Amino acid sequence: MEQKSPAAEGVWASVTYATPLKRDAMYDHRAQQAGLGIELHHTDGRSTESVLVFTPDQVELYAIQFAQLIAKREQARREGQ
Template identity: 55%
Template structure:
């Protein structure tokens, strides 16, 4: 998450309970529990010269410092904009009775990550039916018939 947008970020649900400290990297978004859940971009890391995390509001604004152990910091998920299938083989596990479709997850900040879409046999059949209808509509729109 090296490059962040200046869009207003929202957190839909945040686990404010105790957990393992979060040790963000430079440029990461972090939620600071000590600042009432304020979200900031990490602009400096604890080091010999800086004894704490230095955070700044996304898009600029006021700065603040957070404890160097990361105890008050939590990660912030960047919203997902869409998911696309990868050009890799789908795997079907007969024992688990589920398919695994490799996908690329596209995030609002322009970043991507890889994941798997896990489908039951009924979900595979539903996807098959929906895609058949989509292909049929596309072919009709192009003046072709199946």
């Protein structure tokens, strides 16, 4: 029986984008890292699950940036855009 290589099976297809999974973020106090479940979407149409890992500094930075995005969204809603 012929075995197919990972490349022949499409394992090496590029990732086009990632989306967050509808799950709670997690924090590992021993590793001092936060994790967010994501789904990776590949050029061949497949998708796989993975984890996006953040350091505490990254969590704080993105918390600030997300707060700014939320404020911009609310402002746009008030202005009727």
